Amino acid sequence: MADERFFQLAGPFDLAELAEISGAAISDSDAKGRKFTDVAPLSTAGAQHVSFLDNKKYIAAFTQTSAGVCLVDPSLADRAPAGMALLITPQPYHGYARIASAFYPASALLSGIHATATVSDSATVGDGVQIDAGAFVGNGAVIGANTRIGPNTVIEQGVHVGVGCQIAANVTLQCCDVGDAVILHPGVRIGQDGFGFAMGASGHEKVPQLGRVVIGDHVEIGANSTVDRGTGPDTIIGAGTKIDNQVQIGHNVQLGQGCIIVAQSGVSGSTEIGNLTVIGGQAGIAGHLKIGDGVQIAAKSGVMRNIESGHTVGGLPAQPMKNWLRSVSAVERLGKKKGKTK
């Protein structure tokens, strides 16, 4: 069971409820009424716990688990230990995610504005909004219903935040529109000036950054990540895109929908990225490029050219994955040869 200082356990749920929550089918309709109290990994789960098998690496653990019920793909259902109930679905991990969320729901909001928060008279605050201690909401800002604004977070003037968002503590928002059901983790900075200068030996002249950041619904952005506003056009984060910690998104970048951007990577100004593209950790993408849909970019890659949809790349500079792997092997072979110093 998760530490109750931090997580509140709901339930129990019976098997019929779990099937509905997860969208999975019940293997044995006689078990519909059995009650379950928590989620747990295969190795530690007991008779009252829900577990799941998502990765074939864990089939052995699955065959030996004491879990009361498991989410499992139909093709592996016959490997289950005798007597265990099954929730059968082609997406066991998705089902588990929904069940775990049901057992550990987000805390209910404490509707209201904390006495130490500062909210402008001209701001609009929706029903059920929780604005925490020390938070600041500027003139003309709009906070959608059932959104939480964490302690000491700063929402500058005019910003719109959607419905059902979780804006954590110590966040800064300016010059941006945030969709619904968006999660911003602590220390996120959205909408500050992009890095734009008319450069010259006698001084770099600041170019006003007159665009915004537009963040789609269901976006999540990790702790201490930064998204600069556009120069005139907007910087855009497509709906459902998930961004990890310490990621940098430059001005005018357009990120598609459902992308996954892993920690400490960066996308330089004016680059356009399609939908469902994955960027590995510490990767960097140069500016003014076009990256397609469903592209996969290996961790630590340095992308300097356009990439068409569906391609996988790696290396510095990034090349097609197969070529990169061969380059790596060749370079490692060079490293194993001794005595060749000329």
Next chain:
Amino acid sequence: MADERFFQLAGPFDLAELAEISGAAISDSDAKGRKFTDVAPLSTAGAQHVSFLDNKKYIAAFTQTSAGVCLVDPSLADRAPAGMALLITPQPYHGYARIASAFYPASALLSGIHATATVSDSATVGDGVQIDAGAFVGNGAVIGANTRIGPNTVIEQGVHVGVGCQIAANVTLQCCDVGDAVILHPGVRIGQDGFGFAMGASGHEKVPQLGRVVIGDHVEIGANSTVDRGTGPDTIIGAGTKIDNQVQIGHNVQLGQGCIIVAQSGVSGSTEIGNLTVIGGQAGIAGHLKIGDGVQIAAKSGVMRNIESGHTVGGLPAQPMKNWLRSVSAVERLGKKKGKTK
């Protein structure tokens, strides 16, 4: 026109005013009195808009633009569409930056200390300073005239901030002196301890970091960047240097004037960098190096040796740019050869 929730449009300005603001020459003195209401890109500008041509890639757009007036280099003036006014200057982008700043000036400060801010009685606050909600200014700190201290920003004891600075929200300053007209974006951390330990298997002993950070005039530092204070000597950021988001500057680093440091790069302790040097994104520079003036370091480079003024380097480890490009070609060729596995 920029979103008026975030940007306030000034003007209109007539051509004579625009010439004065930009330092450009008017092509047609009869047009001096024509009025302009906004800036816009070549492709969307209309008769009342100011645009510019700075990059030869856009000559075609220039020849077809409907902009009322363009900033342009003298050598390209004859490509202008008939009837368009011109502001002629060898630095069209600099001119544009100044004109855009005139149309969209920074908001006037709301002089005063917000009721929820905490300012020590022993701090000195200049005329016209705006200290926002939840900000903290410690004992003996000095805030120069016409500086803004953003919401929930923390200025620890003794820190001096110059005149006309913009210190954004959620910033932390300690053990530092900040020059005039400095811009610090949200989440910047200046003056914390450098990473200094007397290391050993039985425990790493913390070495007191007894220096400061000294930041020159007209410096800009991007969101969530960090600058550690010196060990005894100071960490120095030269005047006019522009630092992007999520950059790390180690203790005792000396950055020259007018440098450009792109996002997510890092400079390790005690390295000295000259003037007008450019560091690409995600580059890293080892400690105790000397990097000259006007050096260009490619994105993602790992610099492990001193670099003389005027040189361009790239790669990991960084080598002269020409060599790196040849290395890259050679390695990519290795990656294209199949079947060579021994």
Next chain:
Amino acid sequence: MADERFFQLAGPFDLAELAEISGAAISDSDAKGRKFTDVAPLSTAGAQHVSFLDNKKYIAAFTQTSAGVCLVDPSLADRAPAGMALLITPQPYHGYARIASAFYPASALLSGIHATATVSDSATVGDGVQIDAGAFVGNGAVIGANTRIGPNTVIEQGVHVGVGCQIAANVTLQCCDVGDAVILHPGVRIGQDGFGFAMGASGHEKVPQLGRVVIGDHVEIGANSTVDRGTGPDTIIGAGTKIDNQVQIGHNVQLGQGCIIVAQSGVSGSTEIGNLTVIGGQAGIAGHLKIGDGVQIAAKSGVMRNIESGHTVGGLPAQPMKNWLRSVSAVERLGKKKGKTK
């Protein structure tokens, strides 16, 4: 002398006191009563100053210094200038660290809760704790004796912070237990959700992150670093480990004791790292790996495989250091060959 706006000088100390503080032996017992007023580098130290020789590069400076007393290894004591007192120890830099800390002790805490801080009635605050302006301490949180919570720092519900910690300004803590004598620099984010999704083309489903972060005693974490909480197991930072600025630690990572993690590096989810391992700046370590004790990982490396204790690696992907250095030489040679374009 360090800038007295930021650092308060204690002392003077006589030689007997310095010997006790540093654990070093006095070369000349007649000098026991000599008093010293400050620390200084060899090159600028005067008769009243304490200096040290730790690196053979500085032997020349040592032979010429005017310092009144130096910490020095026994093997180099005979190179001292005539008349200088010596504090003899095999660990001169450790001794210096202790003496410098005695001359410049941390400021005494101002016990109490600032009027603008928000501390829950159900929180437990130890003796001598200083809670600064705008700080927030949530329900059920526990703050150990003699800990400082900096301005605008946010301690969410249930978090335990140990005794004698320094939690700087603008920090966010949630779902974590922090040991004793821990130092967290400004902008550190601990305990936010790890980056966990059940991914799919029709949407990435958030997987609840039900673990914590557990931070050992004497840990130090640099400005704007981020440590995600575990998915169910905890993320663990071993005692005495020192983490630099802008480091990212993923969910379920287990870091051993006494590790050194340099700026802008990242450790991906579920990787286990032993004791006394050193990770260079901007290095990245893939997920689900096992890295042993005393491993050294070069700056900017990309680690994709397990590493056994005691090994040194470098490169992208990381290989044994000797091989990497040979690879680098070979690749640089390729870069110097002209005309070979096929």
